[in-house]
Amino acid sequence: MIFDDVGSYPLPVGVRRKWVEEALSRNLDDERLRSVVEDAFRQKVRAGVELPNYPQFQNMISQFLDPIMDSSRWEAPMLIKEGEAKIPEIELLEGVARECEERGEKLKLRICVTGPIELYYYKFGASLYMDVLLNIAESLNRFVKWSVERAESLNMEVKAVSLDEPSLGINPRIREEGIVDALEAASKFARLRKIDVQIHLHSPLLYKHVLDVEGISVIGVESAADPSSLNLIDKRDLERYDKFLRVGIARTDILNMAAEYNERHDTNVFKDPDGIAKVINLYNSPEEVKARLEKAYSVFNDRIKYVGPDCGLGTFPSQEAAFLLLKNTADGVRQFRAELKD
DSSP states (O other), rough: OBBOOBBBBOOOOOOOOHHHHHHHOTTTTTTHHHHHHHHHHHHHHTTTTTTOOOOOOOOTTTHHHHHHGGGGGEEETTEEGGGGOOOOOHHHTHHHHHHHHHHOOEEEEEEEEHHHHHHHHHHHTTTOOOHHHHHHHHHHHHHOOOOOOOOTTTEEEEEEEEEEEEETTTTTTSTTTTTTHHHHHTTHHHTTTOEEEEEEEEETTHHHHHHHHTTTOOOEOOOOOOOGGGGGHHHHHHHHOOOOOEEEEOOHHHHHHHHHHHHTTTTTTGGGGTHHHHHHHHHHHHHHHHHHHHHHHHHHHEEEEHHHHHHOTTTTTTHHHHHHHHHHHHHHHHHHHHHHHH
């Protein structure tokens, strides 16, 4: 199994998201921007993440929906031209890739794109127009294609692609019609390149629909905060359809954890300089992480292919807090592997 992360990460002190989003859209030669992206990526690697996602500092909806909705970039309505479907953060990792090359290594990378179902229902609501949905899905496929090919040109290798579908199984407006076709279209290029395609779900209620999507090989389950989520997955389904799991083994709902800690200890962690670290070390100690992984492994065994935090860390109050969470997760995974060998 591989330890990866979902993508988002806190910005350093003094840097605002609006500035990053504007800089990414207008000037990739900005050395401050490059430093922000590279430093966050290096932090993930130092913490022990084995397959780090590019640091996602942009809004997960607007990052993809804004260019898709820009008619000046269209090949057809909501179908973005191939040369316009870019994830600029990948360009900014060129320096890190060179460092890996100097060590005789190749930078291995995970990329995430917001899924077609999420984008469609955010923009158009419950009225389903299949031609629009499929054009959005093909646009996302082009983002993946550009990212994989651009990474290769910079001596990086994309090892996994994630389609992020947080509302699937939660939003009652989402119809089941069209889900399989849209996910198949969005994952087409990665499947042809034999790259693992994960689907990141906040609820596995509709996971059986994903079983029919040939392009998706890994189903992500946020199971650290809600271990009962794994009860909804039948290992026999995974074996029958040759699917694997990405299991969440570290909680990322930082505000809920802080509230639970405050209630338990009758305190306010936000008034304590070390408060957030105490929260992380209580709810996501290496021992807690290992215990979650042990429980999941006892049920699903080798059907678990990826493990990591439940979700992105963009809501964490600092990069130091996010780093601690990732380091504790890496330590827990190492402890689990060591005991598995004994």
